[in-house]
Structures are given as C-alpha cells and as structure tokens.
Amino acid sequence: MTKRKIITVVNAASPVSIEFYEFGCERSQSQPNEDNVLIVLDVVSPDFSKEFQTRAFESGLRTYECDGSYWALWRSLRNELVECRSALIHVHMGRSGVAAQLIGLMHSPFSPRVYTLHTMFKEYRLVHKVLSVANVALARCTVFVSSSARDAFPTLLRKIAGRCRVISNGVKFAETRVTQSRKKRFLLNVGRLVPAKNQAWLVQLMTELPDYSLHIVGDGELRNELESLAGKIGVVDRIHFWGMVSRQRVRDLMEEASIFVSSSVREGMPVAVLEALSVGLPVVLSDIAPHQEIANLISGVQISKARKQAWVDGIASIDGLERSGYDQLSMSLKRATSEHFSIDSTYRRYTNLYNELLGL
DSSP: OOOEEEEEEESOOOTTOHHHIIIIIIHHHHOTTEEEEEEEOSOOOHHHHHHHHHHHHHHTOEEEEOTTOHHHHHHHHHHHHHHOTTOEEEEOSHHHHHHHHHHHHHHOTTSOEEEEEOSOGGGSOHHHHHHHHHHHHHOSEEEESSHHHHHHSOHHHHHHHOSEEEOOOOBOOOSOOOGGGOOTTEEEEESOSSGGGOHHHHHHHGGGOTTOEEEEEBOOTTHHHHHHHHHHTTOGGGEEEEESOOHHHHHHHHHHOSEEEEOOSOOSSOHHHHHHHHTTOOEEEESOHHHHHHHHHSTTOEEEOSOHHHHHHHHHHHHTSOHHHHHHHHHHHHHHHHHHSBHHHHHHHHHHHHHHHHTO
C-alpha cells in the first residue's frame, strides 16, 4: 500500500492543542501507513518546548518549528513537497493555513489541501472571517467539526467551497472512571481564558453556590480580569486558577471533580466537554448549538439557559444523586460518548477522506 504523507500546518502548539496531539502524535502512532509531519508557524512556548519535542520523537511525528518566520514555513513546506509530490496539506488555522495553501499551490499544485474549521464562522472577528474564507476557497475540501458548525456557515460560501464534510472531533478513552475518588461540590472548567469561553459567568455563579469550589484550567488574555472579578465579588477563596497544565493533570482533575461546567458562547465541537464525558464526568453546559448537538446524542447531558437559578438547579440535581445513581449516570455517559465520539472513528473518517483526495 502507498504510504500517505500528511503535512499538518498550524499557527501554534500547546498542551491543549488537538492539532499536535490528536492530529499529530496519536495519529502517527495509530496509522503506520502514514508519514506525518507537523509545521508550527509561531514560537513554541519554552514551558512546552520539552514536552513538544519529547512527545513528537516518541510518536514518530516529524516537526518543524518556524519561530514566527513565514520564510521558514515556506522552506519547510517546500522541502516536504519536493520530496513527495503526492503529499496532502491539512491546515487548521487562519494565518498559517492561507500561507501553507499558497505555498502548496506554488510548489505542488496537484497536492490536495484540506481545511478544518474548528469553530462557528459567524462568531469570528472580521479578520478571522476573511482568513477563513480564503482557506475555504483554496482548499480542495473543507471539514466542519460539527453539524452545527456546518449549518452556521453561510450557504453561499459553502457552495464556493464545493466539497464539504462533517467529521466530529473525537477523544481517546481511558480506563473506567474511579468514582470513589470524586470530591463533592467540585466544579471543573477547562478552556482558554478568552471571551468565547465566558468563564466570567461561572465566576459570578459562585455567589449562588457557597458550598462549591470552582477549578478553572487554562490560560489566556482574561486571566487577570477573572481573578480580579473573583476578588471583587468575594469568591476568590473558592476558585482555583490552574493556568496551563499537562494533559495528564487535566485527566487527574476530571477524575476528582464531581461536575464539569462550560458556559461557552461559541464552540465548534468542544474537546474538553467530550473528554469529561469520556471519563464519565457529568456536565452542565450552556445553551449553544454544539452543546445541544452533544445532548441530542448523549442522554444525561444537561443544558442550562443563561439564568443563574437554572444552573444552580442543574448542578444541585447532579451532586444530590446517591452514589448508585451517580455511578449509573457516569457509566451511561461514558458508553454513549464512546459510541458517538471515539477518536478511532474520527481517524477512520479522515483516512477515508485523505485516500479519496490522494486517489489511493
């Protein structure tokens, strides 16, 4: 069988980057008939650089770090394309995606190009919309990570895009969740600290939940603002800001928490929510289309309107379950998530798409 070369190009890589872990490292290990290459345009953070290099080496993923240089991106991608004219370029982000696709057109115009859109187009800022439209126009195929993301994409642009697919994000499944280790009234949120994730709502919600603690994992532009808000409303002693931590530490926290909460106002198909469900952690989610899409497939997922009392009631109904009822809910969530959102299913669907575009 002909060995596929898949060149993934991204703006950045971080401890929560699915492009690095799922599309890079784990896919390299699970797909022996692929030569996987990851090109990172921006500087890899010094705090993550060692893990980045170690995980890539252990998984057989070849990487290029361009340190913010488009010249280095051009040189790296050109070299890979010259070595294998039948390579496929897979882009996920605006700036690096447009640059990579233009370089691909220049040096290997017949190499297929795939663009995966990871969030809702209509919520993008103007500059990101322009970059997204350019990526759609340049790509041979556009992939949406959820049906709701596809449906939110303008119909005219979908016609311009031509070939479109929905391939949901997927997650890897660990051993059965140890429910005995969970802590009562322990709320967990995982995500970048940016407006789209809306963690300010969760911080403010803590005034209505005096017996609960909230653990927020992630970093971003709003961290200082969120910490200041927590102090201002008198809940700072019950909120733990973890910053950026390893994936294993995130998994450990999911094993300890009693409920995962997400108040996002914009998502594509939220991996953190799927990871929580994959370990049987009950969730309370904001009322947005991607969350509704998950709830339609997985019974027991709670969707709450943007009213504090609705969230308080939803959280209390889960934490008020007897151990047997909680364990039953936990196992049900895990089974349904395995059925609908396994990473193996995601890999199979991308493999079929890659083979189709490469004519294999």
